Amino acid sequence: MKLTKDQIKEIKDQQSQDNITKRVVSSELEKILYEALPILDHGFIRVVDYMGNDTSIVQAARVSYGKGTKKVNTDSGLIKYLMRHWHSTPFEMCEIKYHVKLPIFIARQWIRHRTANVNEYSARYSILDKEFYLPDQKNLAAQSTINRQGRGGVIKGDQAEKVLNLLKEDAERTYKNYEEMLNQRFDGTTINENKIGLARELARMNLTLNTYTQWYWKTDLLNLMNFLRLRADHHAQYEIRAYAEVMLDTLKKWVPITYEAFMDYRVGGTEVSAKGKSIIQKLIKGEKVSMEETGLSKREWNELMIAFELKDKVI
């Protein structure tokens, strides 16, 4: 990740603010506010604003449940209770805003989370930066042969080199031709004074999907956790997981009590179906259970066994 001089100056200016506020603050998050946390080769995440902290959740819950919350006498106990019983609205009382730089094909996954506010850099108005995502060789995975949307082993040697060259050459050539069509270079200078360039809204179609874009993305704490639960999961594509993992760190700094409950009940937890529950009950009683009698498919059976780390029972 390379920031321009202007960007570095802007971040410094933002960080040098020392405002007085009557609002609650999150002191650990303040320490990294506006900081550009590097991700992938050219991407970053910056926390640029937030509202509320752990106490805001507790306060909202106490408004809802009134005198009913008196018995749960610690903030931590109450937040764990809310998380365990899927109470959602108190977590919506906190809000966070990120500035994210990310490849377009990842942006397309990300935007599917609809309950968020977004301002994306517009390639109708402005020229996109000359930056494309090129994977590290160690992330150059083959198609999985068992999972249609997964990755298999790493591609190495000549084949790896060839893939990386193709990605690089194609991104560079399409970008060069993008400039050519615009009759303008990425730094804003004109190529040929006697020509008029193609409209930006058209020329952009020539760029490849690994071109970087950027946006402001704002969401509430509940929806942030929904996002992280899916995108920090090992089933998520590596490239979006890289963002989710950095965001998990910001979650920890922002709302440490909620973070702990989230890791226990959501990230580390699992769901068990009605059929699954009855299998687990039998196993606890020491009864033998065979897949056939349960009506579960092999895939579902194995998912259950893996969830409870019963590796010897995986078929």
Add this chain to the structure above:
Amino acid sequence: MKLTKDQIKEIKDQQSQDNITKRVVSSELEKILYEALPILDHGFIRVVDYMGNDTSIVQAARVSYGKGTKKVNTDSGLIKYLMRHWHSTPFEMCEIKYHVKLPIFIARQWIRHRTANVNEYSARYSILDKEFYLPDQKNLAAQSTINRQGRGGVIKGDQAEKVLNLLKEDAERTYKNYEEMLNQRFDGTTINENKIGLARELARMNLTLNTYTQWYWKTDLLNLMNFLRLRADHHAQYEIRAYAEVMLDTLKKWVPITYEAFMDYRVGGTEVSAKGKSIIQKLIKGEKVSMEETGLSKREWNELMIAFELKDKVI
């Protein structure tokens, strides 16, 4: 509006905070943060948190439009441009949270605005306060005879007195019977030690719709303006308008530039249909236009004439 000692202490504690933050602040809003602004007889609005200010809108717009915004060289010019052209996403970058005390029949109107986060006091968990809305005599309006959802003249004299008595007596009696069924008084004391009370979730059904409830209500700036546009309008019911007007003041303190643009383009503005435009064009040219030839209904014609203060043309 009467606050309990506990509430007054809580507000004082909140207001005595002096936190340092790198976030942007809204200095005028800070001055009234947490303050209970009285509305109706027992209601109030308190701003309890916020995120962003006018500069956040500008910043989000500049991310979207990149170098494209350089030409609009003032924040005010840019915000007016965004408002005029219905650009919505930059306004979603600011967020505000209110604590509101309001009669249940108003809460039922309010909640229809779905793009907001709410934590309401739960009458399943706790006993509702013994407070009901009783209108001021000057707001005791008769049913309008021309508008099915509107108010006509004020009801006065004996009839007014009777209405107010009925409202008061019914609210007090149903509340007393609510306590009776709960076998518990509003202050939490038990009525009859030998009895067990009816479940709170059932007893509450005996309360009248003017009983006060309270909630935390959080929304973004765009949706706040959508709310205010409808609810601060003179067609809105007086009781919800009373809230909207106080909220308009908080909007002004929070984002003064946006407030000004909002008043000009939304609150003070009007929409004109295709047919309406062609009528206005003719009027500007000095041509005569009769309602009949336009295809407009009498109602629609009059709405247009009133919007442009052409009172002599109202039929």
Add this chain to the structure above:
Amino acid sequence: MKLTKDQIKEIKDQQSQDNITKRVVSSELEKILYEALPILDHGFIRVVDYMGNDTSIVQAARVSYGKGTKKVNTDSGLIKYLMRHWHSTPFEMCEIKYHVKLPIFIARQWIRHRTANVNEYSARYSILDKEFYLPDQKNLAAQSTINRQGRGGVIKGDQAEKVLNLLKEDAERTYKNYEEMLNQRFDGTTINENKIGLARELARMNLTLNTYTQWYWKTDLLNLMNFLRLRADHHAQYEIRAYAEVMLDTLKKWVPITYEAFMDYRVGGTEVSAKGKSIIQKLIKGEKVSMEETGLSKREWNELMIAFELKDKVI
């Protein structure tokens, strides 16, 4: 539930339609379309429109996953897979619309599900029907002494009679006074020709929360299941559960395959936290586990044991 002559006629008219369509249909749901299914003393649910059926979910999934779905060769297998892995968007491709008559205090719980479309009978425009919910004696539960939002044993004898009388008398008196203030009876006739009535938007505040209202409520299949998961649960208040249970029946008729997966994975399933998983693993291995060493609270421990029906381990 008593329908008016007009309502009965309207339902007959709607049901007598025999339209030809190229859209997919749900033949079991067609059989009860428009039917008023009675709930509580005066309430009902009617399915008044729907879009899609089980095949619509499969079709949407096949668009998303393309050739990737070929291996799952039955619709049922695919729908179960989607449900198990929390794929949400294919279930959003189906839509249903209900006409519901329900007490206001239940409507207030219901409306908290925001991802739905609602048209409610407006008491600003029209007079509400003279109908209130009065619980069956067998549902007249005492406040639970262990759960702040729950119900305990049934209230009987004199106390029950007294409660029912209070509810009935208060509802009737407040309704009578509502008519008095309106100067109009519920059937639209005027009470006193020489008076003008109070505005409807004001008079309504005198009604009790057990007064019935009605609305059209439309949502997609995903959000319907979210609603039912919470509201058909035994923690839900009896009165809303009564609606949810009838709606579960309509779900079964509409999308039978999805219904089955929903009952297995959601309604009958459970979530297990990271800590809970490690306890279950130990129990399966035959190890002893004491609550103290797990870090779980007594409440959380018991919830886990009850979920897996290990009643002897409940403390």
Add this chain to the structure above:
Amino acid sequence: MKLTKDQIKEIKDQQSQDNITKRVVSSELEKILYEALPILDHGFIRVVDYMGNDTSIVQAARVSYGKGTKKVNTDSGLIKYLMRHWHSTPFEMCEIKYHVKLPIFIARQWIRHRTANVNEYSARYSILDKEFYLPDQKNLAAQSTINRQGRGGVIKGDQAEKVLNLLKEDAERTYKNYEEMLNQRFDGTTINENKIGLARELARMNLTLNTYTQWYWKTDLLNLMNFLRLRADHHAQYEIRAYAEVMLDTLKKWVPITYEAFMDYRVGGTEVSAKGKSIIQKLIKGEKVSMEETGLSKREWNELMIAFELKDKVI
């Protein structure tokens, strides 16, 4: 637009359905149900399902306003009233589902409309079709010199030819290299039996933004109109407008009365600010108004004059 044999067969099968339903139908829309309506060079729109018609809006409004709607005695009058006064909820009672094939750079604009349900073809699961958008020469517009996001004159001659060649060559080359990296051709055949291909989720990043994707897109009538208002507008990019215009036709077939009101009040209408209203009033009175005294910027002044076709007043 070229459909595969499989697609043609699927459409025929869908269109040959003759189901009986008690639901309301929209007979004009039924005629084109499932039909692939061609857009751009390879794109299409198909209406694949719908719920409700004009009468559903009327019915929902009558539930809301009860006896209050009796006076408006035609469906058309009521729908116009609802549209004029921005009543939104009755329009949410209708739903429509489209199958759309469109270039990725247009999909990225489209998806910003969040209140919709989407199932997009996943390039993690499957290989994308070998189809890219190449503009017609007549749509090959230069960048506007006065509007940062607009188009200017058409690019012609050699320069046009060169642009089209660049677009074509780059799309073809990047697609060929996509196949190369996948070690698989678009028809599913393997290129080199001794190699394993790169994961699909990675290889896709090499494609250009004019590659076609497809999705199911479902929304309610209110949000469809919000979409069309923005995207059928002449400020919208030509390529998305091409879709919006075909969708306008489907709107007309589906809900003809609503369509007419929409064209009059939304598409053909305009908003006037408070300042704008006072200018119009003066013009109607025959007074002279100069831009300077109004406080309007030149841009805003001109927008107002153009809206009312006062071309001689444009500065």
